[in-house]
Amino acid sequence: MSGRHPSRPWGWPRRLVHLGLILAALVFLMLFLVLPLATVFVEAFRQGVSPYVASIQQPEALSAIRLTLLVAVIAVPLNVVFGVAAAWAMARFDFPGKALLGAFIDLPFSVSPVISGLVYVLLFGAQGWFGPWLDAHGVKIIFAVPGLVLATIFITLPFVARELIPLMQSQGSEEEEAARVLGASGWQMFFRVTLPNIRWGLLYGVLLCNARAMGEFGAVSVVSGHIRGLTTTMPLEVEMRYNEYDYVGAFAVASLLALLALLTLGIKTLLEWRYGDELAHAPGGH
Amino acid sequence: MRRRVLPGFGISLGYALAYLGLIVLLPLAALAWKASGIGVRELLHLLSTPRTLAALRLSLGGALLAALVNVAAGLLVGWVLVRYRFPGRRLFDALVDLPFALPTAVAGIALTTLYAPNGWLGGWLAPMGIQVAYTPLGAFVAMVFVGFPFVVRTLQPVLASLERDVEEAAESLGARRWQTFFRVILPMLAPPLLTGFALALARAVGEYGSVIFIAGNIPMRSEIVPLLIVQKLEQFDYAGAAALGVVMLLLSFALLVAVALLQRWSRRWAEHAA
Numbered sequence: 134m135s136g137r138h139p140s141r142p143w144g145w146p147r148r149l150v151h152l153g154l155i156l157a158a159l160v161f162l163m164l165f166l167v168l169p170l171a172t173v174f175v176e177a178f179r180q181g182v183s184p185y186v187a188s189i190q191q192p193e194a195l196s197a198i199r200l201t202l203l204v205a206v207i208a209v210p211l212n213v214v215f216g217v218a219a220a221w222a223m224a225r226f227d228f229p230g231k232a233l234l235g236a237f238i239d240l241p242f243s244v245s246p247v248i249s250g251l252v253y254v255l256l257f258g259a260q261g262w263f264g265p266w267l268d269a270h271g272v273k274i275i276f277a278v279p280g281l282v283l284a285t286i287f288i289t290l291p292f293v294a295r296e297l298i299p300l301m302q303s304q305g306s307e308e309e310e311a312a313r314v315l316g317a318s319g320w321q322m323f324f325r326v327t328l329p330n331i332r333w334g335l336l337y338g339v340l341l342c343n344a345r346a347m348g349e350f351g352a353v354s355v356v357s358g359h360i361r362g363l364t365t366t367m368p369l370e371v372e373m374r375y376n377e378y379d380y381v382g383a384f385a386v387a388s389l390l391a392l393l394a395l396l397t398l399g400i401k402t403l404l405e406w407r408y409g410d411e412l413a414h415a416p417g418g419h
Numbered sequence: 420m421r422r423r424v425l426p427g428f429g430i431s432l433g434y435a436l437a438y439l440g441l442i443v444l445l446p447l448a449a450l451a452w453k454a455s456g457i458g459v460r461e462l463l464h465l466l467s468t469p470r471t472l473a474a475l476r477l478s479l480g481g482a483l484l485a486a487l488v489n490v491a492a493g494l495l496v497g498w499v500l501v502r503y504r505f506p507g508r509r510l511f512d513a514l515v516d517l518p519f520a521l522p523t524a525v526a527g528i529a530l531t532t533l534y535a536p537n538g539w540l541g542g543w544l545a546p547m548g549i550q551v552a553y554t555p556l557g558a559f560v561a562m563v564f565v566g567f568p569f570v571v572r573t574l575q576p577v578l579a580s581l582e583r584d585v586e587e588a589a590e591s592l593g594a595r596r597w598q599t600f601f602r603v604i605l606p607m608l609a610p611p612l613l614t615g616f617a618l619a620l621a622r623a624v625g626e627y628g629s630v631i632f633i634a635g636n637i638p639m640r641s642e643i644v645p646l647l648i649v650q651k652l653e654q655f656d657y658a659g660a661a662a663l664g665v666v667m668l669l670l671s672f673a674l675l676v677a678v679a680l681l682q683r684w685s686r687r688w689a690e691h692a693a
Contacts, residue, residue, distance in 0.1 A: 150596070151503055158499035159511070161492050165564060166517050168539065169529040176532055215438045222432035225425050234435075236675075240443055243671045245625025246523075247645040251652065251664050252446035255453050260657050262449055287442055310424045319426035341519075348522030351627035355649060368524040368628070375528050375632070387525040394520035401520075402513040 173391045177384035188382040189389070196362045197370035197386065200278070204353075204366060205346040208285040212342055213335070216293025221327075224301035225309075235298070241290050249287045250355025253280055276358030281366060284352040289342045296338035297331060300413035304330055333408040337401065344397040348390055450668065453661035462662050470638055471647060471663070477555055478644040479670075482623035485562035489619045490612055492563075493570025500571070501578040515571050518564050523628025530561055531633040553635030558643060561630045562623035569622065570615030577611045610682055617678040621671055 178185055188194065219238060223231060241249065255261050257274040267274060274280045308330065312322040328335075350368040357364045359373060367386055374383035405412060454462075465471060500512050518526065534541040534551035541552055551557050581604070589599040627645040634641040644667060651660035 147596075154495065155499050155503055155505050158496045161496060162511055162514065164540070165492075165567060166514050168533055169526060169564070170517065170521070172529040172533050172539070173525060176529075211438075215435060218431040218438075219435035221427060222435055226428045226432070228428075228432065234439075237439055237443065240447075243621055243625075243675055245627060245645050245648075245667050245671070247625070247627050247648050248450070248664050248667060251648060251660055252450045254652060255449045255657060255661060256446055258657070260655065262452075283442070287446070290439075290442060306425060313424045313426070322426075344520050348520075348525070350522055350524040351645065354627075355652060368522050371522075371524045371528065372632075380532075383528055387522075387528060390522045390525050394517065394522070394525075397520045398513055398516055401516070402509075 170391060170395075173384055173387050176380060177388040179384075180381055184381050185385050185388075188379070188385040191382070193361050193365070193370060194382075194386055197365050197367045198389070200281070200364070201347050201366045201368075203278070204281050204285050205343055207282050208289055208346045209339060209343050211286055212290055213293050213339060215290065216295075216297055216338060217335075219294045220297035220301050220331075223298050225306055238291050238294050241287055246288060246349065246351030247355055249352040250284045253283050253287075253356055275356050276360065276364060278364065280356035281353050281364060284356045285346050285349055288349050288352045289346045292342035292345065293335065293338035296334050296341075296413060298413075300331060300334040300411075301327075303413060333404060333411045334413060337404050337412055340397055340400055340404075344394065347393060447668070450661055450664055453657060454665040457658045457662055465659060465662055466666065470642070471644075473639045474642045474644045474647050477558060477641065478624055481555065481559045481562050481643075482566075482620050482626075485559055485566055485623045486616050486620040488563050489566045489570050490616050492567065493574060493615055493619075494608070494612065497571045497574035497578055501575055515568050518567050523565065523626070524632070526564055527561065527629040527632030530564060530629060531557070534560060534633065552633055553637070553641070555634065555641045557633035557635065558630045558641055561633050562626060565626050565629055566619030566623045569618040570612065573611040573615040573618070574608065577608060581607060613681045614678060617674055617681065621674045624670060624674070625667060 219234075222228075223234065254275055256263055257267060257280065258264050259268065259275075261275075274283070308326050309322055312326045317325065347366075348368060349366075350372070353366055354369060354372070357366070357369055359365060359369060361373070365373060367390055371383050371387045371390070374380075374386065457465075466475075496515065500508060500515075531552050532538050534544070534557060536542065536545045536550065536552070538552070541550075544551060549556075551560055585603055586599055589603045590596075594602070625645060627643070627649075630643050631646055634643065636642050636646060644663060648660045648663045648667070651657075651663065
C-alpha cells in the first residue's frame with residue numbers, strides 16, 4: 134500500500150511523520166504521567182532511606198494503613214456480592230426498567246466524590262435525618278469508621294457489576310441451562326458453571342474496586358473528621374502530613390499508595406494480556 | 420420461556436435493588452430533600468454570590484478546557500499506541516490508566532511539588548513568567564491529569580477496528596494524507612471522541628482530591644465548587660452544602676444525557692458519512 138505512493142514531492146516522508154507523532158505522544162506521557170509518578174518516589178527518599186522507613190513506622194502511619202485495609206476488607210466483598218447479584222439478574226433475565234437500573238448502578242461514577250460523602254452527612258450527621266436518633270442511642274457513623282465504610286462502598290459500587298454485566302451477557306446462558314436440565318441445583322450451577330466462567334472478569338473487577346477503595350480521598354475526607362489514629366485512612370494521612378509541611382512523611386505514605394497503583398496496573402495488564410477474551414472491556418472506569 | 424430454567428431471578432434482583440436503594444438512592448433522596456427545603460429564592464441568592472460564581476466558573480471552565488486538551492492529547496496518544504510499533508509501547512499503553520489507579524491525593528501532592536516554583540517543571544516555567552501551582556492554571560493541570568485516560572480508552576477499540584481499506588481507497592483515489600485523515604478517519608472517530616470528551620468533562624467538574632492541593636484555594640480566584648461544599652459542611656451549613664451538591668448533581672445528569680444524545684447523533688452522522 135505505501136509502496137504505491139512512496140512519498141509525494143511536497144509531502145514529508147511517511148517515516149518522519151510517524152516518528153514525530155510517536156515522539157510528541159511520548160513527551161506528553163512523560164510530562165503528564167511519568168514525572169508525577171517519579172516525583173512521589175524521589176520526594177519520599179529525599180532525605181535517605183532511614184527517614185523514609187521511620188516515617189512509615191510512626192504509629193499514625195501504621196494505624197492509617199490498618200484502617201485503610203479494614204475499610205477495603207469490608208467494602209470490597211459487599212460490592213462483589215452486589216455485583217454478582219446485579220449481573221445475574223441483568224444478564225440472565227429480562228424485566229421492565231432494566232436500562233434504568235443500569236443507569237443507577239453507574240451513578241456513583243458520575244457524581245463528585247464530595248457528594249458521595251455529603252449525602253451520608255445529610256443522613257447520619259448531627260443535623261441529618263437520623264442524626265438525633267443515632268445520637269440518643271450512642272451510635273456514631275459520621276466522623277467514625279462506619280461513615281468511612283459507607284462512603285467507600287458508595288464510590289466503589291459500580292466496579293464489579295460493570296465488569297460482570299457485559300461479560301455475562303456476551304457469554305450467554307447455554308452452559309447454565311444445560312447444568313440445570315441435567316439436574317444441578319441452583320448453587321451447584323453457580324459454583325461449578327457460572328463462577329468458573331466469570332472468574333477472571335470477577336478478579337478484574339475486584340482489582341479495580343480495591344484500588345479505588347484504598348485510594349479514595351474526597352468522599353472519605355468529608356465523613357472522616359480527620360481524627361488522627363482513629364478515622365484517617367492512608368490518603369487522609371497523606372493530606373494531613375502534607376499540610377503540616379512533613380513532606381517526607383506525606384510522600385512516604387503516598388509512595389505506598391503509588392506502589393499499590395503500580396501493582397494494580399501490572400496485574401490488570403497481565404489479566405488483559407493473558408485472559409483478554411475472558412474479560413469484558415468496559416471502557417473508562419474511574 | 421427458555422429462561423425459566425435458570426433460578427434466582429427474584430433473590431438476585433431483590434438483593435441488588437435493596438442494596439442500591441440503601442447505598443445510593445436513599446442518600447441521594449436525602450440530598451434532594453435537604454436542598455428542596457431552602458427555597459428557590461435562597462438558592463438563587465446562594466448561587467449568585469460572587470464567590471460561588473467564581474468557583475462555578477473555574478469548575479466548569481477549567482473542566483471544559485481540560486477535556487478539550489484531553490481530546491487532542493488522547494487522539495494523539497491513542498493513534499500512536501494503536502497504529503505504530505515502537506519499543507516500550509506496551510508499557511506506555513499500561514501507563515495510560517495511571518490517573519485511574521493513582522489515588523487523587525497522591526496525584527495532587529505530586530503535581531503540586533512538580534509545578535511549585537522550585538519544582539522540576541515549575542522552576543523551568545517560572546523564568547518565563549508562568550506560575551502553575553497555587554493558581555487556576557494548577558487546577559486546570561490537575562483536571563487534565565485525572566481526565567486523560569477517558570479519551571484514549573474510548574478511542575482505542577474503535578481505532579483498532581477501523582477498516583484500513585477505506586483509507587487505502589482514499590489514498591489510491593489521490594487524497595493526500597491530511598485529507599484522508601480529516602475527511603475519512605476523523606468522522607469515524609467522532610463518536611468515541613465525543614464520548615471521551617464528555618466523560619473527561621464529568622470527571623474534571625467533580626474532581627476534588629488532586630485539585631485542592633495544587634490550586635491554592637484562594638477565594639474568588641482558585642476555588643472549585645466541591646471545595647465550597649466541603650467548607651459549608653465544616654461550618655455545619657448543611658442546607659447550603661446540599662444546595663451546591665444538587666447543582667453539581669444536576670450538572671452530572673445533564674452531562675450523562677448529553678453523552679447519550681451525542682452518541683446517538685454522531686452514530687447517525689457517521690453512518691451518513693460512511
